[in-house]
Amino acid sequence: MADDPVSTTPARPGPFPVPTMPAPPVSVVGLGQLGGSLAAALAAAGRAVSGWDVDPAARAAAEEHGVFVTQELTGVVVLAVPLPALGSALDGLRVDPGATVTDVGSVKAPVLAELGAAFGERFVGGHPMCGTERSGPDAVDPDLFRGARWALCLEPGTDLRRWLRVAEIALAVGAEVVPVTAAEHDDAVAAISAVPHLLAAALAAAAGEAGPLALSLAAGSFRDGTRVAGSDPAFVTALVTGNAGPAAAALDRVRAQLDRPVPELVAAGHAVRAAPEPVRRPVRVPLERAALLALGRSGGAVTRRLAAFVEGWTPEPGTPQA
Amino acid sequence: MADDPVSTTPARPGPFPVPTMPAPPVSVVGLGQLGGSLAAALAAAGRAVSGWDVDPAARAAAEEHGVFVTQELTGVVVLAVPLPALGSALDGLRVDPGATVTDVGSVKAPVLAELGAAFGERFVGGHPMCGTERSGPDAVDPDLFRGARWALCLEPGTDLRRWLRVAEIALAVGAEVVPVTAAEHDDAVAAISAVPHLLAAALAAAAGEAGPLALSLAAGSFRDGTRVAGSDPAFVTALVTGNAGPAAAALDRVRAQLDRPVPELVAAGHAVRAAPEPVRRPVRVPLERAALLALGRSGGAVTRRLAAFVEGWTPEPGTPQA
Numbered sequence: 001m002a003d004d005p006v007s008t009t010p011a012r013p014g015p016f017p018v019p020t021m022p023a024p025p026v027s028v029v030g031l032g033q034l035g036g037s038l039a040a041a042l043a044a045a046g047r048a049v050s051g052w053d054v055d056p057a058a059r060a061a062a063e064e065h066g067v068f069v070t071q072e073l074t075g076v077v078v079l080a081v082p083l084p085a086l087g088s089a090l091d092g093l094r095v096d097p098g099a100t101v102t103d104v105g106s107v108k109a110p111v112l113a114e115l116g117a118a119f120g121e122r123f124v125g126g127h128p129m130c131g132t133e134r135s136g137p138d139a140v141d142p143d144l145f146r147g148a149r150w151a152l153c154l155e156p157g158t159d160l161r162r163w164l165r166v167a168e169i170a171l172a173v174g175a176e177v178v179p180v181t182a183a184e185h186d187d188a189v190a191a192i193s194a195v196p197h198l199l200a201a202a203l204a205a206a207a208g209e210a211g212p213l214a215l216s217l218a219a220g221s222f223r224d225g226t227r228v229a230g231s232d233p234a235f236v237t238a239l240v241t242g243n244a245g246p247a248a249a250a251l252d253r254v255r256a257q258l259d260r261p262v263p264e265l266v267a268a269g270h271a272v273r274a275a276p277e278p279v280r281r282p283v284r285v286p287l288e289r290a291a292l293l294a295l296g297r298s299g300g301a302v303t304r305r306l307a308a309f310v311e312g313w314t315p316e317p318g319t320p321q322a
Numbered sequence: 323m324a325d326d327p328v329s330t331t332p333a334r335p336g337p338f339p340v341p342t343m344p345a346p347p348v349s350v351v352g353l354g355q356l357g358g359s360l361a362a363a364l365a366a367a368g369r370a371v372s373g374w375d376v377d378p379a380a381r382a383a384a385e386e387h388g389v390f391v392t393q394e395l396t397g398v399v400v401l402a403v404p405l406p407a408l409g410s411a412l413d414g415l416r417v418d419p420g421a422t423v424t425d426v427g428s429v430k431a432p433v434l435a436e437l438g439a440a441f442g443e444r445f446v447g448g449h450p451m452c453g454t455e456r457s458g459p460d461a462v463d464p465d466l467f468r469g470a471r472w473a474l475c476l477e478p479g480t481d482l483r484r485w486l487r488v489a490e491i492a493l494a495v496g497a498e499v500v501p502v503t504a505a506e507h508d509d510a511v512a513a514i515s516a517v518p519h520l521l522a523a524a525l526a527a528a529a530g531e532a533g534p535l536a537l538s539l540a541a542g543s544f545r546d547g548t549r550v551a552g553s554d555p556a557f558v559t560a561l562v563t564g565n566a567g568p569a570a571a572a573l574d575r576v577r578a579q580l581d582r583p584v585p586e587l588v589a590a591g592h593a594v595r596a597a598p599e600p601v602r603r604p605v606r607v608p609l610e611r612a613a614l615l616a617l618g619r620s621g622g623a624v625t626r627r628l629a630a631f632v633e634g635w636t637p638e639p640g641t642p643q644a
Contacts, residue, residue: 129539129540129541130541148541149538149539149541178535178538180535185539187532188533188535188536188539189536191528191529191532192529192532192536192537192539192541192543192544193541193543193544195528196525196544197588198580198584198587198588199524199525199547199576199580200543200546200591200595201579201588201591201595202521202579202587202591203517203518203521203576203591204590204591204592204594204595205579205587205590205593205594206513206517206575206576206578206579207513207514208593208594210510210513210514210572210575211510211619211621212619212620212637213500213502213506213618213619213620213621214509214510214511215514215594215621216471216500216618216621216622217451217500217507217510217511217514218451218514219451219452219470219471219514220550221515221518221519221522221550222514222515222518224522224546224547224549224550225521225546225550226591226594227546227595228542228543228546229588229592229594229595229596230592230595230596231592233585233588236588236592237584237585237588240588241584241585250528250532251580253528253531253532254521254524254525254528255577255580256528257524257527257528258520258524258573258577262520262559262563263555263559263563265524265527266519266520266523266551266555266558266559266562267555268523268526268527268530269522269524269525269526269548269551270523270526270551270552270553270555270558271527271530272526272527272529272537272548272551273522273526273548273552274551274552296535297533297534298534298535299533299534299535299538300538301538315534
């Protein structure tokens with residue numbers, strides 16, 4: 001049963017006398033939409049949170065949200081800067097040598113390669129699945145993470161105690177934590193993020209080619225299908241090229257779908273999209289890498305951390321996934 | 323300049339003493355979302371409107387909106403039934419032999435072939451570019467057409483006086499009329515309706531294939547990109563297979579876009595999607611087929627009908643199209 005630790009540990013009702021671990025301080029580097037929202041949410045929850053941004057306006061906005069602006073970083077250091085800036089985000093800042101370092105980048109294997117080399121077992125890769133087309137400190141929203149999934153990488157070399165510290169921060173701002181490997185993460189987001197952006201771009205570009213009449217007749221299905229094509233092209237290009245292998249493989253799977261007979265393709269898409277939310281089955285999962293990853297693979301997530309296990313949920317077997 | 327009658331006739335401010343033509347009565351067959359909304363909108367505008375539906379509940383709902391329920395059809399007869407039912411929609415009903423017949427189907431060349439054969443120059447094909455995923459009399463909304471484009475087919479054999487009668491109805495419920503040929507219409511809607519539905523289905527199906535982890539991480543871009551995959555599969559399949567040739571050609575144009583280098587594709591999609599609404603240049607267009615079709619091809623539309631011309635708009639040359 002070691003291959004399926006999730007289903008062997010159904011949650012039992014009862015008192016939970018064990019308190020969660022003491023919450024470490026959090027330092028957020030990059031106070032734009034994601035970092036600023038995280039710092040503001042933690043400050044609003046009464047947590048000790050400091051932050052830094054190269055942009056004085058972003059620092060001032062964070063201060064208004066109760067964030068202590070400093071270049072001295074300790075506790076859990078969250079790198080919330082664009083992917084190309086990750087490697088240099090800490091240049092000129094003073095970082096506690098015991099600090100745990102995490103990020104919020106949209107691709108994980110390349111980040112793991114770069115920051116894992118720099119920080120070793122102190123690095124835990126993360127990716128909150130939220131954010132909007134807006135960016136910068138004006139887009140800060142302390143409720144941004146509420147109800148969102150937050151992928152958190154559990155590699156063979158990840159220090160589980162540090163992973164739990166980062167998980168605790170995600171939980172503290174209302175997210176649910178999905179344990180993944182970097183490779184699993186990158187394959188999954190290729191299918192649900194890189195490819196939607198590519199399809200939206202191709203749809204918009206092809207309609208532009210079709211001409212003014214087509215664009216003038218465009219209604220709901222075109223607007224929905226092209227909405228993310230309005231995102232910053234540099235961001236989208238980085239999202240796709242930074243995850244090039246998985247994105248190409250996921251796009252090939254979409255091409256194969258498009259080659260199916262129309263009724264079959266339409267029915268298959270409808271079956272996925274029209275499926276109701278899965279029924280959530282509460283579970284307790286031991287604090288072991290294999291068990292946690294199995295929870296993530298099942299489509300489940302961690303919702304609470306206790307001393308020797310986490311609580312979470314997994315879809316009822318046989319219930320639809322959407 | 324005969325090839326570009328639009329740009330040669332800029333609108334001049336001034337009094338418009340010529341009244342619009344007397345409004346003919348309207349009979350709507352099929353009182354679901356589109357037909358019921360049209361009949362309700364006309365009734366709300368004080369127009370004489372009658373209607374029929376095989377479903378007694380739809381008839382009762384229409385009566386509550388002020389529609390006179392009858393099997394005797396006259397004036398402009400609007401066939402607002404699903405595409406497969408178009409050929410038999412008038413079976414058992416009594417139709418004034420002088421009546422103009424129009425439809426609201428999502429594909430025009432096959433409908434023109436079928437109903438043009440049955441009604442000759444009395445038939446004018448139409449397609450209001452609105453409607454939602456809801457259907458039936460519960461989805462009736464008298465404001466459904468407000469601000470929408472309504473494609474109206476001007477074939478070489480179309481009786482322009484009848485075309486204007488149908489256009490007048492579209493204008494009366496708040497739509498803007500786009501003059502098109504059936505072939506032009508079908509090519510355009512393949513790009514902005516059939517293909518978005520196919521891409522949404524392929525995206526959803528491929529993500530389903532990728533598994534529960536991918537679906538659990540899905541956020542905004544996936545939800546937007548797959549929304550129309552939630553539509554009734556029979557409706558979507560009919561939409562695509564009923565316009566098979568243009569849909570296949572439009573899908574090939576999307577495939578070609580997907581083969582472009584990522585930065586180029588993303589930039590091209592962004593240029594179309596992020597373009598602002600075109601600046602509307604008011605124009606007067608003579609009541610001639612070539613001039614009206616040129617208006618449609620330019621991305622413009624008719625907004626008002628006067629005695630010897632229509633008023634409308636066309637994008638300012640050089641302004642972006644979106």
